[in-house]
Amino acid sequence: MPKAMVLEEFNKPLVEIEYPLPRLGRGEILVKLEASGVCGSDVHMWRGKDPRTPLPLILGHEGVGRVVEVDGDKRDIYGQPLGPGDLVIWDRGVTCNSCYYCAVKKEPSLCVNRKVYGINISCKDAPHFRGCYAEYLVLFEDTKVLKITEEVAPEILVAASCSGATSAHTHQLCGITEGDSVVIQGPGPVGLFALAFALDSGAGITVVIGAQGDEKRLKLAEDFGATHTLNVSDTTVEERHQFVMDHTGGHGADVVIDTTGSPRALAEGVRLAAKGGTYALPGVAVPIGQVPISFYEDVAVKNLRIQGVWVSDTRHLYQAVRLVLSGRYPFDRLVTHKFDLKDATQAMETMERKEAIKAVLRP
Numbered sequence: 151m152p153k154a155m156v157l158e159e160f161n162k163p164l165v166e167i168e169y170p171l172p173r174l175g176r177g178e179i180l181v182k183l184e185a186s187g188v189c190g191s192d193v194h195m196w197r198g199k200d201p202r203t204p205l206p207l208i209l210g211h212e213g214v215g216r217v218v219e220v221d222g223d224k225r226d227i228y229g230q231p232l233g234p235g236d237l238v239i240w241d242r243g244v245t246c247n248s249c250y251y252c253a254v255k256k257e258p259s260l261c262v263n264r265k266v267y268g269i270n271i272s273c274k275d276a277p278h279f280r281g282c283y284a285e286y287l288v289l290f291e292d293t294k295v296l297k298i299t300e301e302v303a304p305e306i307l308v309a310a311s312c313s314g315a316t317s318a319h320t321h322q323l324c325g326i327t328e329g330d331s332v333v334i335q336g337p338g339p340v341g342l343f344a345l346a347f348a349l350d351s352g353a354g355i356t357v358v359i360g361a362q363g364d365e366k367r368l369k370l371a372e373d374f375g376a377t378h379t380l381n382v383s384d385t386t387v388e389e390r391h392q393f394v395m396d397h398t399g400g401h402g403a404d405v406v407i408d409t410t411g412s413p414r415a416l417a418e419g420v421r422l423a424a425k426g427g428t429y430a431l432p433g434v435a436v437p438i439g440q441v442p443i444s445f446y447e448d449v450a451v452k453n454l455r456i457q458g459v460w461v462s463d464t465r466h467l468y469q470a471v472r473l474v475l476s477g478r479y480p481f482d483r484l485v486t487h488k489f490d491l492k493d494a495t496q497a498m499e500t501m502e503r504k505e506a507i508k509a510v511l512r513p
């Protein structure tokens with residue numbers, strides 16, 4: 151019987167469980183996973199920090215796989231028919247199209263009925279396989295699927311499904327244009343995707359800030375094309391502030407993007423933004439308490455826009471996939487660690503210790 155790695159108890163190793171090969175419901179698609187990304191959110195969920203986590207749960211919301219079986223006539227977003235053997239990636243969020251946010255605000259990221267593989271669907275009921283740390287995944291009828299016809303290694307593409315898509319959403323909300331100066335806090339997968347999107351839009355000065363243990367990630371940021379990198383472990387807050395001011399004509403950065411979700415980084419980040427700038431927060435994915443911000447000095451008189459970024463929708467997945475497939479950036483070097491499915495706990499530890507830039511499971 152096919153296997154899955156199940157989160158039964160927070161902070162304990164995931165448990166290998168076998169479930170019967172699922173029978174498909176109406177319009178569902180059975181996918182055999184070829185690559186499952188280990189996202190920072192998985193580590194948060196494993197550690198019990200994410201309030202959305204129903205137990206028991208098959209973790210994993212980033213996946214690329216091959217279609218095994220489809221129920222009925224199924225097509226991808228381009229209208230191409232889907233059948234056995236097709237390589238596919240899909241929007242990890244399944245939205246209802248009929249709630250206020252879907253239907254009126256046209257913001258499916260905020261859908262009140264959003265179901266997310268590997269995040270808010272427990273595996274206790276059949277068909278069980280609703281997370282990517284498993285050999286199979288059953289896609290709900292309403293899942294938006296992209297058939298991949300280009301030559302690409304599944305493990306390279308897989309980060310597009312969450313990290314890449316969330317960065318694309320950030321990019322849309324920030325509206326980076328030619329010549330904008332951009333600071334990115336955190337050189338992990340979200341930060342590197344955000345950097346690539348910024349560079350692709352003609353960003354001028356790009357400063358990526360990392361912390362101790364991020365040396366490899368900062369090097370990769372330079373190879374993506376960042377004009378500058380800074381390490382928190384060998385600079386002070388004031389030195390970094392001065393550095394950004396010195397490189398932006400004393401203005402600060404037009405766009406600052408935090409991908410760390412660290413209160414300390416947030417307090418620092420608002421001060422790095424220029425007047426009329428944007429401070430975006432894709433990194434705040436779990437509750438982090440309160441952050442002291444001087445709203446008069448750092449927000450009001452600067453006309454600063456503080457921009458939340460909650461998850462992503464299909465257009466963002468599409469953009470992230472196109473960016474990876476473009477070959478313009480070395481996304482192949484993002485994946486530093488590959489693990490067997492049974493070693494999923496070890497893979498999360500590797501991400502938590504920042505040994506990996508991106509770890510991927512190969513079910």
Ligand SMILES: [Zn+2]
Binds near residue numbers: 245246250251252262
């Ligand atoms: Zn909805």
Ligand SMILES: [Zn+2]
Binds near residue numbers: 190192211312313
């Ligand atoms: Zn994620």
